[in-house]
Amino acid sequence: MTTYAVTGATGQLGSLAIDALRARGVAPSDVVAIVRDAGKASGLRDGGVDVRVADYADGAAVRAALEGVDRLLLVSGSEVGSRVPQHTTVIEAARDAGVGLIAYTSILRATASGLALAREHVETEKVLAESGVDHILLRNGWYSENYVAALQPTLDGGVLYGAAGDGRVAPAARADYATAAAAAIVDGTPRVYELAGAESLTYDDIAGILAEVSGKPVRYQDLPQTDYAAALAQNGVPAPMNEVLADSDAGVARGELDGDATDLTGLVGDLTPFRDVVRAAL
Template identity: 65%
Template structure:
């Protein structure tokens, strides 16, 4: 019997990855959901999945959570700027617990990406390499889901703002990245590095056109300088640091940082990927 653990199990990717493991035939009793708040994991517990409470900033809690775990899906944390210390604690705890395989959700081409987001991911990859723990790298590209929140506003204004120029994004649905993570956790060989990107290569003008097609209202893309876009995001209510990261990611997209011809994702998933329009449609058609 193999025990699988998933960190961040109540988050979007974590919960989807657990669903994907179940879809692959892994028994609920063989899955451990590692969460920060057990109250949010009631639905997982009801399915017979084990719940363990831990925080990336609390090493003893991680030691307890990883006890007896054979394979760990390590989903990167969300606290940009604090992740190197937090992720190192996860890696060290996995090593101390004798975890047999860690699959880490990194970022597309972490070792050469122009995105600021890549720095903490690359540091985590290096920590894994130094730890001696067998690992697999899931270098996730951009999520199509990232555009769902901005779609209604773009439809209302008739304008989709960004700073990506004519750069293309080879994104994919969160559910597809989750399916790939489950596949890799179950069957990948240690040392595998997967560059995970979608099969659609969309510019921001293409994205705006999709908003328009689904919403039935004209939407154009307006490209802004990176600093202006960051300022606009702050004005819209985003924290300054997060706005800066998003604007930097757009600027990275402009020079190819979010595009890739890799077919690793579709190979791992083993089926056609979810189209961008299908990811966005619910955000624009809710009553």
């Protein structure tokens, strides 16, 4: 019997990964949900999942939370700029607790990527390589949900803003990445997965799909990277995330979040169409 732990288990990806593990037949009692706030995990606990409290930065707490765990899904932290020390703490705690396999959610083609977001992922991959623990790299591409996070203002204004030029992106639904993570960690083979969606879309394509599904006119307005970062800040996106998002759009312009990787389809099968993600958001 194998015990699986998931960090960030009440977060968007972590919670879906637990659902995906259970869908693959893993018993709730064999799943450990590692959370920062136990109050947010009542649904998991009520479903029979073992909820344990630990912060990414608290090595002793993480070590205790990983007691008896065989395989760990390390969902990358959300605190840009602090993730390398946080991830290192979790990896070292997992090694000390005797975890046999760590699956880590990295970024598409991390070691070749020019995205600012890739830097902490590359450093984390190095820490994993040096840890001596068997590991799986889940190099996730862009989430389809990134384009519907501010859907209502986009529809109200009729404009999708960005800095991607005529570059293409291959997004996939968060649930598909979660399903892939569950499939990979249950299989347990240490390897690198390059995970990208099956659709290759320009931002004009994305604007067209938003318009088609919503029934409202939407066009794409391309901005210089610095102007887009400033616009995001003016609309409430805090630093440094506004700069990171603008930089990521510049990466789309260079083709860094596009590609013909088929690992996601191989793990999941048929992927969720971008249109369906938009429809669900509406």
